[in-house]
Amino acid sequence: MTTRRNFLKGATILGTTMAVAPLAFADTKSTEIPSWKQGSPTEDTLDTDPSVQFVHSVCLGCRSDCSLRGKVKDGIVLKLDGNPYSPMTLDNPVPYATDPKEARKVAGKLCPRGQSGLQLLYDPLRVQQPLKRAGKRGENKWQAISWDQAYKDIIEGGDLFGEGNVEGLKVVRDITTPIDPDAPELGPKANQFVFLAGRIENARAELTKRFINNAFGTINWFEHTTVCEQSHHIASAQTFATKNHLKPDFENAKLIMNFGANYGEANFPMNGLSRKLANFKTKGGKLITVDPRFSVSASHSDIWVPVLPGSDAALALGMIQWIIDNKRYDKAFLEAPSKDAAAKKGESSWSDATYLVRTDTGKYLRGDEAGLGGTKDDYVVLVGGVPTLAGKVDTADLVGEATVNSIACKTVFQRLSERAKEKSLDDYAKICDIPKEQIIRVADEFTSYGKLAVADFYRGPVQHTNGFQAGRAICVLNLLVGNVDHRGGYQSGGSTLSYMGDKNGRYLVAKLHPGAVKPTGIRISRDQAKYEDSTEFKKNGYPAKRPWFPLTKDVYQEVVAGVVDGYPYPCKILWLHMGTPAYSIPAVKDKLIAALKDTKKIPLFISTDIVIGDTSMFSDYILPDVTYMEQWCAQGAGPTILGMVAEVRQPMTHALPQAKSVENMMIDIAKKMELSGFGDNGFGSGMPLNKEEDWYYKMVANLASQSGKIPGATEEEQIKYILDRGGVFDASGAYDGLMMKNKVANLCTIYAEQVATTKDAMTGKNFDGLPLYLPVMNAKDQEIKDEGYPFIATTYKPAFHSHSRTVSAPWLMEILPENFIEMNNEEGEKLGLKDGDTVRVSGPTSKEGVIGKLRLRPGIRPGVVSACVGYGHWNYGSADTIIDGKTVAGDKSRGKGVNINYAMRLDDSIGNVCLEDKIGGSCSFYDSHVKVEKA
Amino acid sequence: MGKRYAMVIDLRKCVGCHACQVACKSENNVPLGVFRNWVEELETGKFPNVSRHRLPRLCNHCENPSCLNVCPVKATYQLEDGTVLVDYDRCIGCKYCIAACPYDARFINPERNTAEKCTYCHERLEVGLQPACVNTCISGARVFGDINDPNSEIAKIIATNAVTVSKPETNNRPQTYYIKADEKALRPNLLEIVTGGEK
Amino acid sequence: MSTVHFFNTPHQIYWGLLIALYFFYTGLSAGSFILTSLGTVFGIEKYKKVSKVGVIMAIILLAFAPLHLLFDLAQPGRFLNLFTSVNPTSAMSWGIYLLILYPVVLMFYAWYLFRQDMVNGLDKGGMKASIYKFLLFGKKDMSEAAKANDKKKQKIFGTFGVPLALLVHGYTGFILGNVQARAFWHTPLMPIIFLMSAMVSGTGLFIIVLMLVEKFKFGKLGDDIKALISDMANLMKWFILVDGTLMVIYFIVLWYSGESGYAAGYFLLHNEGWSFLGLENILGLLVPFLLMLSKKARKNIPLVVLSSILTIIGVLAMRINLVIGGQKLPLTGSKIIEYVASGRDITIILGIAVAAAVVLTILYSVLPMNRPGAEEKKSIPVSKGVEQ
Numbered sequence A: 001m002t003t004r005r006n007f008l009k010g011a012t013i014l015g016t017t018m019a020v021a022p023l024a025f026a027d028t029k030s031t032e033i034p035s036w037k038q039g040s041p042t043e044d045t046l047d048t049d050p051s052v053q054f055v056h057s058v059c060l061g062c063r064s065d066c067s068l069r070g071k072v073k074d075g076i077v078l079k080l081d082g083n084p085y086s087p088m089t090l091d092n093p094v095p096y097a098t099d100p101k102e103a104r105k106v107a108g109k110l111c112p113r114g115q116s117g118l119q120l121l122y123d124p125l126r127v128q129q130p131l132k133r134a135g136k137r138g139e140n141k142w143q144a145i146s147w148d149q150a151y152k153d154i155i156e157g158g159d160l161f162g163e164g165n166v167e168g169l170k171v172v173r174d175i176t177t178p179i180d181p182d183a184p185e186l187g188p189k190a191n192q193f194v195f196l197a198g199r200i201e202n203a204r205a206e207l208t209k210r211f212i213n214n215a216f217g218t219i220n221w222f223e224h225t226t227v228c229e230q231s232h233h234i235a236s237a238q239t240f241a242t243k244n245h246l247k248p249d250f251e252n253a254k255l256i257m258n259f260g261a262n263y264g265e266a267n268f269p270m271n272g273l274s275r276k277l278a279n280f281k282t283k284g285g286k287l288i289t290v291d292p293r294f295s296v297s298a299s300h301s302d303i304w305v306p307v308l309p310g311s312d313a314a315l316a317l318g319m320i321q322w323i324i325d326n327k328r329y330d331k332a333f334l335e336a337p338s339k340d341a342a343a344k345k346g347e348s349s350w351s352d353a354t355y356l357v358r359t360d361t362g363k364y365l366r367g368d369e370a371g372l373g374g375t376k377d378d379y380v381v382l383v384g385g386v387p388t389l390a391g392k393v394d395t396a397d398l399v400g401e402a403t404v405n406s407i408a409c410k411t412v413f414q415r416l417s418e419r420a421k422e423k424s425l426d427d428y429a430k431i432c433d434i435p436k437e438q439i440i441r442v443a444d445e446f447t448s449y450g451k452l453a454v455a456d457f458y459r460g461p462v463q464h465t466n467g468f469q470a471g472r473a474i475c476v477l478n479l480l481v482g483n484v485d486h487r488g489g490y491q492s493g494g495s496t497l498s499y500m501g502d503k504n505g506r507y508l509v510a511k512l513h514p515g516a517v518k519p520t521g522i523r524i525s526r527d528q529a530k531y532e533d534s535t536e537f538k539k540n541g542y543p544a545k546r547p548w549f550p551l552t553k554d555v556y557q558e559v560v561a562g563v564v565d566g567y568p569y570p571c572k573i574l575w576l577h578m579g580t581p582a583y584s585i586p587a588v589k590d591k592l593i594a595a596l597k598d599t600k601k602i603p604l605f606i607s608t609d610i611v612i613g614d615t616s617m618f619s620d621y622i623l624p625d626v627t628y629m630e631q632w633c634a635q636g637a638g639p640t641i642l643g644m645v646a647e648v649r650q651p652m653t654h655a656l657p658q659a660k661s662v663e664n665m666m667i668d669i670a671k672k673m674e675l676s677g678f679g680d681n682g683f684g685s686g687m688p689l690n691k692e693e694d695w696y697y698k699m700v701a702n703l704a705s706q707s708g709k710i711p712g713a714t715e716e717e718q719i720k721y722i723l724d725r726g727g728v729f730d731a732s733g734a735y736d737g738l739m740m741k742n743k744v745a746n747l748c749t750i751y752a753e754q755v756a757t758t759k760d761a762m763t764g765k766n767f768d769g770l771p772l773y774l775p776v777m778n779a780k781d782q783e784i785k786d787e788g789y790p791f792i793a794t795t796y797k798p799a800f801h802s803h804s805r806t807v808s809a810p811w812l813m814e815i816l817p818e819n820f821i822e823m824n825n826e827e828g829e830k831l832g833l834k835d836g837d838t839v840r841v842s843g844p845t846s847k848e849g850v851i852g853k854l855r856l857r858p859g860i861r862p863g864v865v866s867a868c869v870g871y872g873h874w875n876y877g878s879a880d881t882i883i884d885g886k887t888v889a890g891d892k893s894r895g896k897g898v899n900i901n902y903a904m905r906l907d908d909s910i911g912n913v914c915l916e917d918k919i920g921g922s923c924s925f926y927d928s929h930v931k932v933e934k935a
Numbered sequence B: 001m002g003k004r005y006a007m008v009i010d011l012r013k014c015v016g017c018h019a020c021q022v023a024c025k026s027e028n029n030v031p032l033g034v035f036r037n038w039v040e041e042l043e044t045g046k047f048p049n050v051s052r053h054r055l056p057r058l059c060n061h062c063e064n065p066s067c068l069n070v071c072p073v074k075a076t077y078q079l080e081d082g083t084v085l086v087d088y089d090r091c092i093g094c095k096y097c098i099a100a101c102p103y104d105a106r107f108i109n110p111e112r113n114t115a116e117k118c119t120y121c122h123e124r125l126e127v128g129l130q131p132a133c134v135n136t137c138i139s140g141a142r143v144f145g146d147i148n149d150p151n152s153e154i155a156k157i158i159a160t161n162a163v164t165v166s167k168p169e170t171n172n173r174p175q176t177y178y179i180k181a182d183e184k185a186l187r188p189n190l191l192e193i194v195t196g197g198e199k
Numbered sequence C: 001m002s003t004v005h006f007f008n009t010p011h012q013i014y015w016g017l018l019i020a021l022y023f024f025y026t027g028l029s030a031g032s033f034i035l036t037s038l039g040t041v042f043g044i045e046k047y048k049k050v051s052k053v054g055v056i057m058a059i060i061l062l063a064f065a066p067l068h069l070l071f072d073l074a075q076p077g078r079f080l081n082l083f084t085s086v087n088p089t090s091a092m093s094w095g096i097y098l099l100i101l102y103p104v105v106l107m108f109y110a111w112y113l114f115r116q117d118m119v120n121g122l123d124k125g126g127m128k129a130s131i132y133k134f135l136l137f138g139k140k141d142m143s144e145a146a147k148a149n150d151k152k153k154q155k156i157f158g159t160f161g162v163p164l165a166l167l168v169h170g171y172t173g174f175i176l177g178n179v180q181a182r183a184f185w186h187t188p189l190m191p192i193i194f195l196m197s198a199m200v201s202g203t204g205l206f207i208i209v210l211m212l213v214e215k216f217k218f219g220k221l222g223d224d225i226k227a228l229i230s231d232m233a234n235l236m237k238w239f240i241l242v243d244g245t246l247m248v249i250y251f252i253v254l255w256y257s258g259e260s261g262y263a264a265g266y267f268l269l270h271n272e273g274w275s276f277l278g279l280e281n282i283l284g285l286l287v288p289f290l291l292m293l294s295k296k297a298r299k300n301i302p303l304v305v306l307s308s309i310l311t312i313i314g315v316l317a318m319r320i321n322l323v324i325g326g327q328k329l330p331l332t333g334s335k336i337i338e339y340v341a342s343g344r345d346i347t348i349i350l351g352i353a354v355a356a357a358v359v360l361t362i363l364y365s366v367l368p369m370n371r372p373g374a375e376e377k378k379s380i381p382v383s384k385g386v387e388q
């Protein structure tokens, strides 16, 4: 009874049940896969076994996308490891030229989720055939149907559920008639088809956009980043010349001040970053962690700063104040007003610290306005108080105000120090609820290592109503020590190759789209658009019905809220792909589910999923997608990883014959609907796009042509060479002298002019261009106090779970079968609570709240409760399911624990959405006040 | 001196991710509910002076293994290189070794119905691969090798760092060496456990 | 200052009731044998009366004891491996050989005890006669020389039997005592404690069995037996005294033997209080001891029976507390390990108990139990009461 036989049997049993989907769902114990999943007594086939094959690919256990290698025998994936060619999984990967036969002797590293991928792939509760709802939405009653019927229903529509006529894709695809003739700016009817992705990655994203935007012609293609860390990206981009993600150079930094980034448990890439953190510490690096929770990062830190959630901006501004008062900033860097001036000081980037800003318009004073004979592209600075064009001098005054050409102005630095001084250090300390001395101490430490000190941050500070500004305050700390682009500083990471073929690629894939439609109109989330341009504004003025988001994009929670409110227009067809808004977005669960059940609000609701998900269970159709081990994709690495990474995900196997990648689904539908850009001449005459490989081979070919170093006489040989290694890698060449090779090399802005000159649709007031601290506020800028709710609810990611996606992995669930509501032990005891008590966490908009087990620990600051993500499912296989009349028992272990999101606060000033950051667009995860009682 | 395999776990590096635990399950098909390798973690202190301590555990491949001494049928044996193994075809499943191991390192494999424990991934070692847990350890905390070879990484680490073992007072002479392990993590606090924290 | 453990990796208790019962049975066997060998081996006349009852009981209990072990094996089919290798460092390994040797010796001993009566039984004819005929293997010689030889051999095998009995039970004490990982078990007292408690429970059970045998075989308890019983009750008192003293010493040493020892002691007193103090020591030792202090009580059969039953319960509790309790304290992690007896185990235990009782009844009724001062009545229908 070897694993192998055992397992192959399992596989074939599954194979044969495939024809009859319901059986394939039969109780987990009845197929062989669980017995394999349980593990079996014999050791696995060794990597050196010549009969096993290795497939190099990319993990998606989480968005870290570590390079992956699957051990495959007879079509069965036996074990997952890291791809040894990739700097993502090894500090010293094997040289790229190494023969794969040699490389198999080395394996890269994977985190526990990466190791468990097999259990998601062979999950017996995967959706194995298209499902059509047999009962009401959400009853979890289904009928297994063929792909042909699924396509026909979705495209043609009709009386699909005996509930009256439903418009299909064909009818809704009208790219000429406006939705609302009185508000033509909203765009054509086609926009009423909304595609909402949760997790969707590079190359997969482009193909779906090709279908949604440029073939079907709706403007409503979305992914989920606002529920993730969007305000971090927007804050970074507004500071570092559109670069939205920088990281410390862990190898050479001497001090890292970590604002709410979950090193060692999460962050990007969780796997490689943990290693960099360990090396950083053993090399004697100093670590300061700002986090209300004693995180893994905090536990490895020299200083833990347990701020109250939402106070990072106050901490950073306090530090800025101290740094300015004590002249601890990098004067030389800040004084350089231009590229050339910076270059003379050995800098590649420069700042706007010396630039003059108009007091009236809030814009930079430009050369043409200053009467100094400059153009509108010139900035103006003061030299010894005298206005001068920035380009003409090597150093300019940091502090100063002047009236130039009768325009009152101040330097950015001047305004920053005024801003930082609006509150005293004691005030800041009170806001953060930490000792003032600690602010001083960390400011002192932070400025004691020159350019080798970095302030890093992630979700913690930014997933707040004031997230963008908090993020900006932290970015500015980096500008004050002038560490940008420096070896050991804040840097924009390694390089990659463009799979889309932009810059000299062999195939400019985006352009290879004859008859492409250019979608028009307002996105249902009202992002990248100005309220002021809308008919609604002309009619009603301020405030708008719901916020608009001119400075960000893909506002996940507002797509959903927009659909629910039918604002700015009703949605007719919703396609949810690999997303679970009801689970992952704070507070919205009940309102959202009610709306999803309402066939008036959403006449047709389609999901692509691998399981019956917590949200997809409410849809009319669930189309079985493939897992990341059966998928394609192409992308680079996060900035933590230096060197060059252009990795390719490719299928290791196809566990379920009936499952189909979303790429292939869209190709099929486009062809059936005869939409442009797909089919025999999809890329142009004689260039077919009939299957996903047609798409991805082009991308791989682009990597080859851009790298220029790939051996092989023909394109096919080069593609094979790359696929055999899972991409193109080069760990070397990260540095160029004392600088990073990859640079921002641009104007970095303490003052965000674009933000300062953009209006808030809810108030008509301008946003603030300088970092500032604000209390928690709703969309109407009313402060939220919520007296009587003494705790702030927060959340975090444990090393062994990914969002909603890992409950189906028993190896991970046995680490911690049920999560906890974590609270400070002394505080809990004061409330008469005991570790292990069952408690209810509820809030002003979530009276019933969530119920879970209490964990009292010293490592949670008072006034805060926290619960890690991954638990608290109502489905994802935990619920009993009826398919073709047969009941499939749910796996109850998947329903354990709590998801604290459900206890978080709705913004009742606009209803049906969580608190949000109107600039960055982020959902607020750490601002909700709650109370905790014994249940 | 002959080979002597051992493992070092550097707790200055360990992030408590449990990858070692899961990799072992996957590589060795260890059933659910039993563990060749697991990670303990405790948090202690009084806010804001808190510390967290991790302790990945696995068989110590002891110099003087209780498990081997008590096995009535010699199903547990030790190789020249120190690896302690179970002969799955000989083990009668009397569980004496399980009762005798001071480290909870053993269990009955519910599918094979014999005693089982960490093998140092013996099959992998034989073909020149590292143990699965060491291989995947994302922080690089786990180092495996021959401590009798002065040039080996592990020998160098042990030579240049203070290391501790779990329960040195047992006469087992365990061979899993920890760097910066916390006393509280190395052994259960029995007093606290039996008194329910009063003592 | 507080400490929280984030994860609770499950570990099970692998040695449960079956092992405890195994120790219990071997104890009963050794105890009853040593007691009844007082006659033949140590020449205390009045005990000659009961050697037969004792030896049969010892053999059967020991024959059934290892079944518990066998059923506890995860690979019962491989039990033969136990004989194909010796591990001198494993108490369990040498125990196996004792488990063979001891009953063999006892059987020879028994054979010489029963030989003459079996020869006499031959002429009575019937089914019994043919059984005797078979068991005698033709050794029908009733010459004085032969009779003398019987006596001699009884003495020899009996004398062998005693140390074996001590070993066979002592070794089970070593099984636990040698485990240095567990303060609970790791004490040189363990083998002696096992022996003394064996004497206590062995005596207890023997008193009860003896009374049953006498009633069924000879219709009534002869005064000589009554006298003997109160005599044994008296011995039991002393056994309890020694056993109790050992328990006290064990506990005191445990209490002062470092953290894990102290914790184990604390655990016994508090967490396991009712079973350790209540069942094992108060009900199982103290109460019978106090009862048997009084001469009058020792002459009062019901009271003696009660005390005997209490000692048996007490010693059973002691085996369970030691074997299972000893594994409840974790070696790693932070949680007390809970034990739940499986239905399977309980069924097996009851099954074995019943089987042992049945076999005993049969043997007692088939074998000639004549003893100095009591002749078996003619053809007593097996197990069908006694006509007065």
Ligand SMILES: Nc1nc2c(c(=O)[nH]1)N[C@H]1C(S)=C(S)[C@@H](COP(=O)(O)OP(=O)(O)OC[C@H]3O[C@@H](n4cnc5c(=O)[nH]c(N)nc54)[C@H](O)[C@@H]3O)O[C@H]1N2
Pocket: A062, A063, A064, A228, A229, A259, A260, A261, A262, A263, A265, A266, A267, A268, A270, A290, A291, A292, A293, A295, A307, A308, A309, A310, A311, A312, A458, A459, A460, A461, A794, A795, A796, A797, A798, A799, A800, A801, A802, A803, A866, A926
């Ligand atoms: N294990 C694991 N790793 C992952 C993922 C996963 O699902 N699991 N997902 C990946 C994805 S998609 C993302 S976006 C990244 C997220 O990477 P991170 O943002 O680094 O991870 P989170 O756990 O979301 O971080 C939240 C942290 O902020 C702290 N925090 C809460 N409120 C505040 C506050 O007001 N101020 C400060 N300073 N800190 C606060 C929390 O205690 C927690 O430690 O992780 C990636 N890596």
Ligand SMILES: Nc1nc2c(c(=O)[nH]1)N[C@H]1C(S)=C(S)[C@@H](COP(=O)(O)OP(=O)(O)OC[C@H]3O[C@@H](n4cnc5c(=O)[nH]c(N)nc54)[C@H](O)[C@@H]3O)O[C@H]1N2
Pocket: A197, A198, A199, A224, A227, A228, A229, A577, A578, A579, A580, A581, A583, A584, A585, A608, A609, A610, A611, A612, A613, A614, A615, A616, A625, A626, A627, A628, A795, A796, A797, A802, A803, A804, A805, A868, A869, A870, A899, A900, A901
């Ligand atoms: N409490 C709490 N909530 C959080 C976070 C947190 O730290 N704590 N983190 C937030 C962050 S950073 C993020 S990025 C979001 C992520 O939130 P989302 O992107 O909404 O959700 P995911 O958990 O990535 O997976 C969404 C769903 O996709 C389906 N699915 C799983 N695998 C596949 C697949 O291979 N193909 C397809 N088609 N579908 C699949 C399942 O139904 C799954 O529930 O969660 C956010 N929510």
Ligand code: SF4
Pocket: A059, A060, A061, A062, A063, A064, A065, A066, A109, A110, A111, A112, A113, A114, A115, A269, A270, A271
């Ligand atoms: S961090 Fe873990 S789960 Fe995420 S991609 Fe890397 S290996 Fe996969």
Ligand code: SF4
Pocket: B058, B059, B060, B061, B062, B065, B066, B067, B068, B084, B100, B101, B102, B103, B104, B105, B106, B117, B172
């Ligand atoms: S740790 Fe336990 S199992 Fe491993 S060798 Fe030592 S005694 Fe044996």
Ligand code: SF4
Pocket: B070, B071, B072, B073, B074, B075, B076, B086, B090, B091, B092, B093, B094, B095, B096, B097, B098, B114, B115
């Ligand atoms: S369980 Fe197996 S290995 Fe352990 S002692 Fe018994 S026979 Fe030996």
Ligand code: SF4
Pocket: B023, B024, B025, B027, B028, B036, B037, B058, B117, B118, B119, B120, B121, B122, B131, B132, B133, B134
């Ligand atoms: S060495 Fe191998 S068997 Fe031992 S714990 Fe590590 S992975 Fe498991």
Ligand code: SF4
Pocket: B009, B013, B014, B015, B016, B017, B018, B019, B020, B021, B039, B056, B136, B137, B138, B139, B140, B141, B142
């Ligand atoms: S894999 Fe390494 S870092 Fe992760 S828990 Fe195990 S030892 Fe610690």
Ligand SMILES: [Mo]
Pocket: A063, A227, A228, A229
């Ligand atoms: Mo995210």
